[in-house]
Amino acid sequence: MLSISKITKLQPSELDKMDDLAPQEAAVLAIIKDNPFAGQQEIASMLGLARSTVAAHIVQLMQKGYILGRGYVMPARTRAVCIGGAVLDHKYRAKEALVFETSNPVDGIRSLGGVARNVAENLALLGTSTSFVSIVGDDEGGRAILKHMRDRGIDVSQVVTTSERPTAEYAAILDPQGELVLGIADMGIFDLLLPNHIERIWPHLAAASWVFSDCNPPAEMLAALIAKRQGGARFKLAIDAVSTPKAARLPKNLTGIDLLFMNIDEANSILKRQGHETIEDAREAALALQAAGAREAIVTMAARGIAVAGIEGAKTFPAVTARPIDITGAGDAMIAGTLHSILNGENTYAAARTGALLATLTTESTASVHTELSERFLEANMHRLVG
Known part of the structure; x- marks a missing residue:
């Protein structure tokens, strides 16, 4: 009985x-x-x-x-799964003003990148139990990515290794101030990350508190993930657009996305609206994304600040004053800081402000993921949030 x-x-x-x-x-x-x-x-x-x-x-x-x-095996009480890009990054910062159509002296840095990979590493360093789902080549670069993430305590058991394509690579050309001038990417491997992989790893996803995906996977993969959430999956779903072209992979109906991250250009692109130069534009865009089905939306506007459309309406917050060295990875840090704070009980407005702080701290480092990052490090810098 x-x-x-x-x-x-x-x-x-x-x-x-x-x-x-x-x-x-x-x-x-x-x-x-x-x-x-x-x-x-x-x-x-x-x-x-x-x-x-x-x-x-x-x-x-x-x-x-x-x-x-x-x-x-019982899942952690709070656990995040990050799906998407794992990339070998090459950054070249010009020593002088760039001159096109000729050779320019630079300082070169090689590192690991990819939006979802960066988010996963940031989360793990902050103490969040984190898993990573992606695809890498059966090559030295792919093995280096997996080893580094294991060393960070990230579960990479669901990463696919393939011999069909090489591990993704991204190269960034930065001006002497660290601003991006040109980015080039070989991301074809992510076309192999198909919806049937979701079915194979479903118990792993179903056990998560939050699932985050960037828009590096194909539209079909994103649609399948959103459909799972629409169908009643217990996890909350967050998505980042990555870029204006990749934002187009999202469906017009954003229902099923609990938290959507975009910068103002990406938001204006998928919403088919004209942009303006004030933070009010980000606020209007965040509300429009919410009207399109996203439960909550965060729209960033670089130094002008961020807009958050949440359950209590849309609010704007100023950017955290920075002493930037390199902006690479700042947006990914913003996402991780926000999700980590939500997992620790903060509402989306407060969490987004913490995310903005972590983005600023990341711009003050030469690395895409701050080398000193920890929950204690973040707490020690909370005084930089004004108001």
Whole structure:
């Protein structure tokens, strides 16, 4: 006979989040939480159920994200999954004013990049339990990316390795002030990241608190991810446009996106609207993205600040004063700082301000991910937020 008393081993706060579980599923989950090594027959005997029934409940618990595959590994209480670009970055900063159609002396830096990869590393350094989903080549660059991320404590078990294309590369030409003059990218490998990969790793995604994706994957992959959220997936979904061309991969109906990140040019492009030079333009664009279906939207406007369209309407905030060295990775840091703060209980408005601070701190470093980043480092700089 079913022992409903087993459910009481779960905390009230946990039960509140389990309205998608049937009583037998909740009872099975309670036993697994109490003893992750319990076998199916043992669980069946404890609950008075057939072993096949317990097996079916375990499959459902995996599909709903309450356990992670074999061994009944329990997901972290708060966990982020980042999907998208993993890139080898080459940055060349001009020593003097650039002159086109001739050779220019530069200082070169090689590093690891990609929006989703950078977001994942920032999150991990801030202490968020983080997984990464992407595709890399079966080459030295791909192996270097995976090793670096493992060393950061990031789960890369769901990254695909392929021999069909080389690991993605990006080259940035910066002026003497560190502003981007020209960027070139070989990102064809991401065309191989197809919707069926979502199905293969579904329990891994379903167990996340937040899933973040950049727009490096094909439109079909993004549409499949959004459809999962529309279909009732328990995780919250955040998406970043990456660039104006890649923003076009998003569907016109943005329903299913819980938090959308764009800069003003990307937002104006997909909204088919003319841009202006004031922060009010970012505010109007954020509201328009919300009207198009996104639950919340953050539109950035560089030194002019950010606009957040949330559940309490749209608000604007000034940029954090910076002493920039290199702006590469600032937008990715902004996303990570925002998501980390949300995972720690902040509302989107406050979280976005923390994200803006982390973006500023990143511009003051030569690295795409600040080499000193930690939660303590971020806290030590919170005084730079004004008002």
